[in-house]
Amino acid sequence: MSKLTQRATSLQTLIMNPETILCHDNEQKYEGAVVPPIFQNSLFTFPDWETIENAFAAHQEHFIYSRGKNPTVDFAEKKIAEIAHAERAILFTSGMAAITAAILYCVKPNSHIITIKNVYGPTSNLMANYLKEKLNIETTFIYGDKVEEFRDNIRKNTVLIYLESPSSAVFGLQDLEAVALLAKENNIKTICDNTWATPLFQKPLDLGIDFEVHSVTKYLCGHSDLVAGVILGKEQEMKALFEREFKWLGGKIAPFEAWLLIRSLRTFPIRMQRHQENAMKVAQFLEQHPQIELVRYPGLPSFPQYELGKKQMSGYSGLLSFQLKTNDIEEIKTFYNALKMFHRGVSWGGFESLAYAPAISYLKELSPEQFANMGISLGDIRISVGLENAEDLIEDLRQAMHAKIKHRFYKIYTD
Numbered sequence: 001m002s003k004l005t006q007r008a009t010s011l012q013t014l015i016m017n018p019e020t021i022l023c024h025d026n027e028q029k030y031e032g033a034v035v036p037p038i039f040q041n042s043l044f045t046f047p048d049w050e051t052i053e054n055a056f057a058a059h060q061e062h063f064i065y066s067r068g069k070n071p072t073v074d075f076a077e078k079k080i081a082e083i084a085h086a087e088r089a090i091l092f093t094s095g096m097a098a099i100t101a102a103i104l105y106c107v108k109p110n111s112h113i114i115t116i117k118n119v120y121g122p123t124s125n126l127m128a129n130y131l132k133e134k135l136n137i138e139t140t141f142i143y144g145d146k147v148e149e150f151r152d153n154i155r156k157n158t159v160l161i162y163l164e165s166p167s168s169a170v171f172g173l174q175d176l177e178a179v180a181l182l183a184k185e186n187n188i189k190t191i192c193d194n195t196w197a198t199p200l201f202q203k204p205l206d207l208g209i210d211f212e213v214h215s216v217t218k219y220l221c222g223h224s225d226l227v228a229g230v231i232l233g234k235e236q237e238m239k240a241l242f243e244r245e246f247k248w249l250g251g252k253i254a255p256f257e258a259w260l261l262i263r264s265l266r267t268f269p270i271r272m273q274r275h276q277e278n279a280m281k282v283a284q285f286l287e288q289h290p291q292i293e294l295v296r297y298p299g300l301p302s303f304p305q306y307e308l309g310k311k312q313m314s315g316y317s318g319l320l321s322f323q324l325k326t327n328d329i330e331e332i333k334t335f336y337n338a339l340k341m342f343h344r345g346v347s348w349g350g351f352e353s354l355a356y357a358p359a360i361s362y363l364k365e366l367s368p369e370q371f372a373n374m375g376i377s378l379g380d381i382r383i384s385v386g387l388e389n390a391e392d393l394i395e396d397l398r399q400a401m402h403a404k405i406k407h408r409f410y411k412i413y414t415d
């Protein structure tokens with residue numbers, strides 16, 4: 001064993017905190033290179049019949065073909081699994097590929113799913129439309145803030161409870177421990193989309209949830225330069241999932257993207273700390289602003305489920321929303337277009353601050369009443385608070401608010 005390999009192995013015997021795991025953890029075993037190489041190869045070769053035969057016999061432990069295992073992907077998976085307290089992680093080409101694979105693992109034809117009304121849109125469509133058409137699977141959508149609501153909706157054929165806590169639209173929380181317990185009593189599988197809280201601030205698997213899924217595209221990557229997803233869970237089930245939903249559907253992540261992700265993970269804890277600090281400052285500013293009706297941020301004591309959040313999360317990320325005190329679409333547009341620091345765009349979790357108005361997507365399809373039924377209003381603005389200086393971001397929001405007020409006075413004056 002070389003001295004470098006010895007050092008890498010001895011590191012594994014130390015108990016490490018997330019920051020250390022994400023910076024070191026056995027990376028430097030390739031000639032001492034401080035950053036591990038990208039294994040950009042589709043297949044692996046073997047010296048003889050016997051070695052290839054042995055590799056096939058234990059194919060989940062060996063590198064054979066990169067649609068299965070690849071060393072660069074392996075590095076990234078091990079790091080994410082460690083910080084999430086998972087026995088195993090499997091990376092996918094996108095968050096939706098991971099979500100689809102996890103759901104397909106749990107369901108069967110004619111079965112039933114319970115999920116929340118504000119679950120991520122494509123996940124909702126997958127369950128309500130695609131799975132209904134293809135496999136006759138029924139999905140019940142509930143608010144999900146009370147465990148009794150889950151209990152009341154369990155049917156004989158319920159096989160899955162799919163959670164997203166906090167949800168990325170209105171930040172609704174579900175009591176993960178209580179729902180996991182209820183599901184276990186009824187032999188139902190649970191999946192939690194943990195993208196908002198990240199594996200750093202919330203550990204669904206420790207609370208009894210079977211599978212945790214993420215859009216890695218968001219905070220785990222954090223640099224807005226890759227799209228990826230992950231499923232985390234117990235070894236035995238992940239092994240079964242690897243054989244079928246992973247290998248057969250083929251949604252594997254590319255080695256280069258896994259390598260970018262390893263880069264991202266080194267700064268993940270400090271990035272999350274900064275997102276949290278910035279988001280709290282911005283949320284506090286918005287909360288006291290006279291032009292704001294309401295701020296939705298699980299980290300604010302005024303948030304309706306603040307106590308539940310404190311119980312099951314150890315921190316808060318940077319995605320929040322607020323409601324402008326107006327239903328005048330021209331005024332809302334003026335505010336939105338006046339932002340200078342916040343970019344206008346979808347997605348979230350990157351270094352850059354972003355703003356999005358749900359009215360852009362929904363206005364053409366839904367009436368204001370349907371809009372309100374979803375728990376959002378015309379004046380809602382969702383912001384992803386990035387890593388810039390918080391005071392600069394606040395100043396940007398302040399000046400956009402002034403532009404909105406000026407628009408109102410101009411209208412009153414010219415009407």
Ligand SMILES: Cc1ncc(COP(=O)(O)O)c(C=O)c1O
Binds near residue numbers: 214227
């Ligand atoms: C909460 C949530 N889950 C899952 C996804 C899907 O992830 P991806 O875009 O990486 O497929 C998203 C994407 O925005 C999301 O917001």
